[in-house]
Amino acid sequence: MKNLLRFTLGGAVLTGSVLLLAPNSAVGYSLLGQQLGIGQRDHRLFNNFTASGANNNTATIANMPAYDGAELAMWKAGAEWGARVFGDGTGDSTQTQLGDGLASFNFYWNGNASGIGGTNDNIHSEIPGSSGGVLAFTETPIDNGWRIRYYGTWSWQDGPGSVTSGIDLQGVACHELGHALGLGHSTVGGATMFPSISGTGQVTRSIETDDKNGAQANYGATNAAMPRINTVTGSLVPGGTVVITGSGFTADNKVWLDNDLIDGGNAGGEPFKIEGLASTGGGTQITFTLPASGYVGGSIHVKDGTNNDFWSLSEGHPFDALGGPITDTVSLTSTSLTPPVGSSVTFTISAAPGFSPYILHYAFTNTGTTINGQPFDIGPPDGTVSSGTTDILGGASVTRIVPVGGAGRTVYMETQVDSGGVTYDSNMITLVVP
Amino acid sequence: MKIHHILIAGVASLALVQVGRACIEELDLAQMVAKTDAAVNGTITNVRTVRYTPPGDDRLIYTLVTVAGTDLYTGQARTLEAAFVGGTHEGDSMMVTSMPAPSEYRVGNSVILFSAPVEGWGPDVERCVYAAMGGIFREIAGKKGAVILGKGEGFAVSQNVRLADLQTSIAKEVGMKK
Numbered sequence: 034m035k036n037l038l039r040f041t042l043g044g045a046v047l048t049g050s051v052l053l054l055a056p057n058s059a060v061g062y063s064l065l066g067q068q069l070g071i072g073q074r075d076h077r078l079f080n081n082f083t084a085s086g087a088n089n090n091t092a093t094i095a096n097m098p099a100y101d102g103a104e105l106a107m108w109k110a111g112a113e114w115g116a117r118v119f120g121d122g123t124g125d126s127t128q129t130q131l132g133d134g135l136a137s138f139n140f141y142w143n144g145n146a147s148g149i150g151g152t153n154d155n156i157h158s159e160i161p162g163s164s165g166g167v168l169a170f171t172e173t174p175i176d177n178g179w180r181i182r183y184y185g186t187w188s189w190q191d192g193p194g195s196v197t198s199g200i201d202l203q204g205v206a207c208h209e210l211g212h213a214l215g216l217g218h219s220t221v222g223g224a225t226m227f228p229s230i231s232g233t234g235q236v237t238r239s240i241e242t243d244d245k246n247g248a249q250a251n252y253g254a255t256n257a258a259m260p261r262i263n264t265v266t267g268s269l270v271p272g273g274t275v276v277i278t279g280s281g282f283t284a285d286n287k288v289w290l291d292n293d294l295i296d297g298g299n300a301g302g303e304p305f306k307i308e309g310l311a312s313t314g315g316g317t318q319i320t321f322t323l324p325a326s327g328y329v330g331g332s333i334h335v336k337d338g339t340n341n342d343f344w345s346l347s348e349g350h351p352f353d354a355l356g357g358p359i360t361d362t363v364s365l366t367s368t369s370l371t372p373p374v375g376s377s378v379t380f381t382i383s384a385a386p387g388f389s390p391y392i393l394h395y396a397f398t399n400t401g402t403t404i405n406g407q408p409f410d411i412g413p414p415d416g417t418v419s420s421g422t423t424d425i426l427g428g429a430s431v432t433r434i435v436p437v438g439g440a441g442r443t444v445y446m447e448t449q450v451d452s453g454g455v456t457y458d459s460n461m462i463t464l465v466v467p
Numbered sequence: 468m469k470i471h472h473i474l475i476a477g478v479a480s481l482a483l484v485q486v487g488r489a490c491i492e493e494l495d496l497a498q499m500v501a502k503t504d505a506a507v508n509g510t511i512t513n514v515r516t517v518r519y520t521p522p523g524d525d526r527l528i529y530t531l532v533t534v535a536g537t538d539l540y541t542g543q544a545r546t547l548e549a550a551f552v553g554g555t556h557e558g559d560s561m562m563v564t565s566m567p568a569p570s571e572y573r574v575g576n577s578v579i580l581f582s583a584p585v586e587g588w589g590p591d592v593e594r595c596v597y598a599a600m601g602g603i604f605r606e607i608a609g610k611k612g613a614v615i616l617g618k619g620e621g622f623a624v625s626q627n628v629r630l631a632d633l634q635t636s637i638a639k640e641v642g643m644k645k
Contacts, residue, residue, distance in 0.1 A: 161587055162585070162586065163587055165596070166502065166595070167492075170490075172562065173563065228491060230490055230492070230493060231621070388523065425523060425524075
């Protein structure tokens with residue numbers, strides 16, 4: 034009797050634990066117990082995939098402009114979790130529409146990153162080494178951001194249509210982004226959040242009812258007040274006037290565009306924001322002017338200007354516009370901007386592509402110049418302060434003694450970094466030597 | 468008997484909902500045997516962590532689990548150390564969705580651990596727990612002998628099964644592998 038009682042109590046305790054942890058029998062999803070706030074909705078890709086199939090799709094699509102290959106696969110994977118249809122819903126021939134989440138949640142695609150980033154920078158990337166039977170994983174906890182890694186030993190495929198061999202990047206990304214938004218695994222076979230993937234994994238591109246139920250349990254069903262974009266019209270060039278029509282716009286709105294920053298840190302996840310936009314037409318229209326630079330084509334979202342609830346960011350909409358030249362993506366700082374002759378000054382480069390050659394130029398004019406087709410703020414360089422290779426995080430530093438000949442002069446400095454056939458520039462700093 | 472079944476089901480369900488979160492290969496027993504070269508049934512005698520930074524990448528933390536027992540592929544006694552990504556090393560935590568639940572790899576647990584060699588995991592790691600959370604299964608005492616707790620559809624041990632029966636199934640798969 035004593036043993037039986039102990040056994041029963043043990044069973045009761047265990048059953049109690051199960052009741053606390055497991056979803057009831059009507060649902061299969063599980064939750065991690067965390068949510069992504071509005072400031073963590075971005076996702077980017079450091080495109081270091083080595084499989085040839087991961088980036089062999091060179092066709093862009095009208096509903097998701099400006100990206101192809103692995104970038105497009107990632108973008109579509111995030112769009113699938115969106116509260117509403119992305120644009121007109123087209124772009125993936127394997128499912129009827131993109132954007133099925135029905136929850137008060139939208140991811141925000143922000144293009145490329147220049148590194149794998151930190152554990153909270155919301156970046157997808159490949160990881161080297163044996164997979165050991167794991168396709169990909171998400172680093173948690175997610176409430177202040179996440180990072181997703183895909184093992185490079187798999188033959189990743191970017192689609193965009195049906196994938197018949199290898200592993201479908203979009204499908205696995207859709208699963209991992211489900212973790213990123215706070216879902217655990219589902220016990221429902223066929224759900225995107227089912228723990229294992231058979232075949233190519235393509236079937237997981239499209240989220241199922243159980244996945245939607247999980248997203249809604251974490252963020253609530255799509256709030257009727259969530260801003261909605263129906264159309265984007267106007268002149269999509271720098272200085273052009275753009276008109277957004279839709280619903281749920283308020284007296285204070287923000288427009289979020291893909292940022293041209295690609296650094297590996299948090300700053301690169303920030304959208305390009307145009308703020309303080311009042312709606313007209315009873316909350317159905319927003320008009321704004323495109324700036325000269327700072328954004329790139331891709332997607333556009335409307336954000337409630339004052340409310341930061343889960344539902345305050347609209348679903349995405351295609352925005353096929355190119356901003357001005359992408360500049361100043363690298364950061365350059367100096368320990369002093371007025372260093373006296375003979376003093377030591379340290380220059381720090383950051384947010385550059387990793388393991389890439391850099392040149393720290395100086396010039397005595399700031400009339401602007403072009404190097405390898407990239408506009409620089411300094412005049413034609415008069416010399417080089419330092420050159421070398423950035424570290425894994427895209428940083429470098431150099432210390433120099435201010436020479437006697439610099440007395441009384443103004444010197445302009447700017448960094449050039451070359452990576453993947455592209456030249457990047459930094460902000461310009463101005464040194465005034467007493 | 469009935470209570471006994473409830474207990475096992477409870478433990479199994481608990482294990483199922485506590486396993487990590489990641490995308491792993493779907494592996495039935497035959498596929499798991501085909502992709503691994505060891506399946507040690509025994510007791511976890513040690514758990515340690517190491518930190519390793521692959522060239523050109525960020526730091527990783529691996530948890531290494533030592534199991535002492537019998538290799539079900541050979542029938543020979545074997546002590547094996549195998550790793551999975553994730554863990555806490557000297558206060559530095561790397562929590563990833565592919566990790567098994569902590570309750571699964573405690574020292575003293577009886578388990579079956581499927582393992583294979585790995586490359587590129589650093590100087591301290593030669594073998595992995597194959598499929599991470601999908602490669603370690605708890606063993607509990609049952610009325611008719613030891614029972615291995617299954618983890619559901621898509622896992623090499625999907626349902627609760629007597630150890631003796633699983634040994635037979637594994638032996639059959641190993642025979643076919645040869």
